[in-house]
Structure formats: structure tokens, C-alpha cells
Amino acid sequence: MDLALLSALNAARAERRAAVLVTDLETATSRMVTEETLAGDPLEGPIRAALRSGRSGPVADTRMFLKVQVPPAQMVVIGAVHISQALIPLARMLGYEPVIVDPRTAFATPERFPDVQLIAEWPDVALPPLKVDRYTAFIALTHDPKVDDPALVHAFTKGCFYIGALGSRKTHAKRVERLTAQGVDPDAIARIRAPVGLAIGAITPAEIAVSIMAEVIQAWRQGIA
Incomplete structure (x- = not known):
């Protein structure tokens, strides 16, 4: 060559x-x-x-x-929660490189998330070095606007192929109001998959993780490029 x-x-x-x-x-x-x-x-x-x-x-x-x-797909998960504990092994099994960001040190511990890149910092500190890009699945799971909202705004600027956020339709409507009040482009807000995951009737954290992973795969295989 x-x-x-x-x-x-x-x-x-x-x-x-x-x-x-x-x-x-x-x-x-x-x-x-x-x-x-x-x-x-x-x-x-x-x-x-x-x-x-x-x-x-x-x-x-x-x-x-x-x-x-093609760059290896990566997954940035905002929130060291129960759903994340089930989601990370699935992501790894399917070839994604997972990272967890959560400033709440009571949740973001190596004991709960062994052998995973774990960043116990606020999104404005944790996300810029991660090279979030269009080959990134970005998932906000904390249910805390102080953490999720700035993280989502960062994802909007990076063209992630998938952006999802946990919460009911009512919760998401409030999220839309907050982001709109901050001047975020409506087209960017519309990219959020919320409630996150495919509608398969998932209830448990493991089932929700499966629904999220399925939706990520769908977006990757059918939407990118």
C-alpha cells in the first residue's frame, strides 16, 4: 500500500x-x-x-x-444507577466501549462498577476529554436535572448517533421546558429518545437495560452514515 x-x-x-x-x-x-x-x-x-x-x-x-x-462505538452513560449495572455488561458484549459519568461518589464506586471507566465528576469536567462524537451512544439516567441536562447539552454539540434519557413522558416534558428555556435548539431536543429504550413493556432495571441496548443497536445499524 x-x-x-x-x-x-x-x-x-x-x-x-x-x-x-x-x-x-x-x-x-x-x-x-x-x-x-x-x-x-x-x-x-x-x-x-x-x-x-x-x-x-x-x-x-x-x-x-x-x-x-469505522471507529469503535462507545457508550457514555450518565448515572451510576441500577440500570447502568445491567447495561454495561450488555454494551461490552456487543462491542461498545462504556464509560460512566456521575459526580455522586456514593453511587460511582469501583465496587459497584468494577473494570469500567468511571468518572466521578460533573459533566462539564468529565465529558470534554472523552471525545464524544457521532460514534457515541449517549444515555442520561440520573433523573437529576443538575447532572443530566448539562450532559445532554454537551451531547447535542457532538452529533451522537443516539441520545436517550430516562424518565416518563411527564418528566421529559419538564426536561424539554428546561432545555428550551436555556435556548437549546428544538431540533436538538427532539433527538432525545425519551422515555429511553424500545417500548417492550420493560419494568426491571435489567429489562430496561435490554430495551435501551436494543434501541441503541437500531439507531447504529439503521441510522448512522
Whole structure:
């Protein structure tokens, strides 16, 4: 592979940017396509589909091969709560890199969340270093506006592929009022999945975690790219 092309792919990986190496199997020539250069590409449709699935493979009816490089999906969970204890193992099993943020040190303890990146800080301190981006599922679970609201505002600016928040419809309506009063764009607020998770009748923390994980997968596979 051309050294410049390899360097460009490595740079994209380091910056958590998706990239696709497009190789002509007849000429053995390759080029890199990123999300920034994708629009108008002759293979735009197949490349978008490959980015969505994360799978490499040949393009039907051509001699072109797509090698997909997608950043690992991460999950930022705001709230060291019972639902989080059930959600984190599910996320890991499905290949997500989980992080928990909760300034409440009585909840955010290594004993309750072993072997997980746990940040016992307020969102304004904890979130900026995390590289939250469009490959991030962002889930607010504390039920505390002082924690959840600023965290959600941060997520809005990062283009996360999934943003969810715990709470009933009544609770969410109050959340919408608060965020609107802060001047948050209505389109951004509308992106919040609330009540969080697919409507499967979940009641227990474990069931709610399953419903959240299912909705995250749906958003990842059907909505991204």
C-alpha cells in the first residue's frame, strides 16, 4: 500500500473518523474515501451501506473492494444507577466501549462498577476529554436535572448517533421546558429518545437495560452514515 495512503488511514483512525479504502481489483490501485469526501462519489451508495454495517467486501457487479475502517462505538452513560449495572455488561458484549459519568461518589464506586471507566465528576469536567462524537451512544439516567441536562447539552454539540434519557413522558416534558428555556435548539431536543429504550413493556432495571441496548443497536445499524 502507498505510504501516504497508509498514513492517511492511520490518521483517520487516531482521530476517530470513518474511512473506506476503495481498491480496484483489476488495476490494484486504491483510494481513501472519508465522510467528508463521500458526497458525489461514484460508489457513494455502496460506501454508505458499508459504513452503516461496518463490514468490508466487494461491490456488487464491479471489480471494486471496500475495506471499511469505522471507529469503535462507545457508550457514555450518565448515572451510576441500577440500570447502568445491567447495561454495561450488555454494551461490552456487543462491542461498545462504556464509560460512566456521575459526580455522586456514593453511587460511582469501583465496587459497584468494577473494570469500567468511571468518572466521578460533573459533566462539564468529565465529558470534554472523552471525545464524544457521532460514534457515541449517549444515555442520561440520573433523573437529576443538575447532572443530566448539562450532559445532554454537551451531547447535542457532538452529533451522537443516539441520545436517550430516562424518565416518563411527564418528566421529559419538564426536561424539554428546561432545555428550551436555556435556548437549546428544538431540533436538538427532539433527538432525545425519551422515555429511553424500545417500548417492550420493560419494568426491571435489567429489562430496561435490554430495551435501551436494543434501541441503541437500531439507531447504529439503521441510522448512522
